[in-house]
Amino acid sequence: MNNSIIPETLKKVVEEISQLPGYGEKSAQRLAVNILNIPRGEALKLIKTFMEMLEKIHPCRQCGIYTEEELCPVCRDENRDKTIICVVEESFDAFAIERTGKYNGLYHVIGGRLSPLEEITPEDLNIESLLKRVEENPVKEVILATNPTVEGEATASYIHNLLKNKKIIVSRIGYGLPFGAVLENADDFTLSKALEHKTPI
Amino acid sequence: MNNSIIPETLKKVVEEISQLPGYGEKSAQRLAVNILNIPRGEALKLIKTFMEMLEKIHPCRQCGIYTEEELCPVCRDENRDKTIICVVEESFDAFAIERTGKYNGLYHVIGGRLSPLEEITPEDLNIESLLKRVEENPVKEVILATNPTVEGEATASYIHNLLKNKKIIVSRIGYGLPFGAVLENADDFTLSKALEHKTPI
Structure with a gap:
């Protein structure tokens, strides 16, 4: 009956997004859950595009x-x-x-x-x-x-x-x-x- | 002197984030640029955590x-x-x-x-x-x-x-x-x- 029902990796994602400027805990949760809610294939594609962006852009x-x-x-x-x-x-x-x-x-x-x-x-x-x-x-x-x-x-x-x-x-x-x-x-x-x-x- | 100066992978990321509920082009841009702005190591860690979340959580x-x-x-x-x-x-x-x-x-x-x-x-x-x-x-x-x-x-x-x-x-x-x-x-x-x-x- 406490936060322990939140999966560890989800807590970790929320904590890391919360560090971004303009994000708080709630908006970080929203982003995480939005990404969990879309079909897994699309979510993985999004993550892959992010990775590509980080590799190519400077x-x-x-x-x-x-x-x-x-x-x-x-x-x-x-x-x-x-x-x-x-x-x-x-x-x-x-x-x-x-x-x-x-x-x-x-x-x-x-x-x-x-x-x-x-x-x-x-x-x-x-x-x-x-x-x-x-x-x-x-x-x-x-x-x-x-x-x-x-x-x-x-x-x-x-x-x-x-x-x-x-x-x-x-x-x-x-x-x-x-x-x-x-x-x-x-x-x-x-x-x-x-x-x-x-x-x- | 047009959108062509925006890197392709950045356009792609913004387009994909825009598909998430609650995100428009501007908020998608903001998220993308926030992730580009943090030190590359931290950004990669965030992406890795996202990936881990997608692998583990259902x-x-x-x-x-x-x-x-x-x-x-x-x-x-x-x-x-x-x-x-x-x-x-x-x-x-x-x-x-x-x-x-x-x-x-x-x-x-x-x-x-x-x-x-x-x-x-x-x-x-x-x-x-x-x-x-x-x-x-x-x-x-x-x-x-x-x-x-x-x-x-x-x-x-x-x-x-x-x-x-x-x-x-x-x-x-x-x-x-x-x-x-x-x-x-x-x-x-x-x-x-x-x-x-x-x-x-």
Whole structure:
């Protein structure tokens, strides 16, 4: 008459999923049970695809976008404007900006945002490599496209401080995004507008 | 400048996760990227645990609770009252009831709820096996503990109709649960009260 009726491997799965950002015990249980509920063949296929993803995908050597190649398609593309770097928190933010078709520069994925609460400090983000890229390449502009949240703003501000004495334009992605929103979830039109209205800091 | 920069295996993972109930494209992306973001060793461990779960866990031959044995710990337990069956939608509902320590009967997991919208009909649920258990065993009471939602109520009502001519008590789990709530998420006290106040239908 206690938790001991929960199978050990199920407890283990729930515990491991709970560690993922955004997951608690209940949502972890839900995911585990959803996967147990689908036909076993489909579940195994899903797990196999996950495994394949983990084997093949890694960050682009230059910009950090998740890719199956050494360099991502953006960094490989000769037609992209190599003088502009758009700084985003996650690969999916870059994918969202690509969907707008309005941006022709390069990216830099910092891999998160500064967060005192989650103990994420500048050292945990790919900021050093951004500074190195700016120094070693003919970069004219850096667009800070971290999320328009408190933490995203703080991160943009931190990077701006590091870049402001270099002879480049530093812009913040234009509002049009409601404050508190998550960039990845923005519709394409809003995201296009935000890029169009980027303002120098 | 389009979706083509998203790696193929990532697209595949997102597409497969999107098929799970409760997941859309965005939440699937979030899960995929969360798994890519954690250190590769931990991610592989998570995938391995998932695989182990799928290999070991299956529904109990008698009641349908997820277990690693042929019969779940409840069905194996000689001290449980075999004259009462508590009908729940999912294994996790049974786990939640076990946490209260207030129930000493058996369970029957029907594996979901009737839902015309999702095209879930009685044939998709383990209802036939419930009727068989009631007929072949000295069952005196069936407690219908489907969720107190519109669909859970309809499911309870459907099962009640099938059982009402048999010489057994059919009860509905007692309210105390706010209507529209999900049983799995109820706190232990509310769930205890609900069991205590079960009422014959």
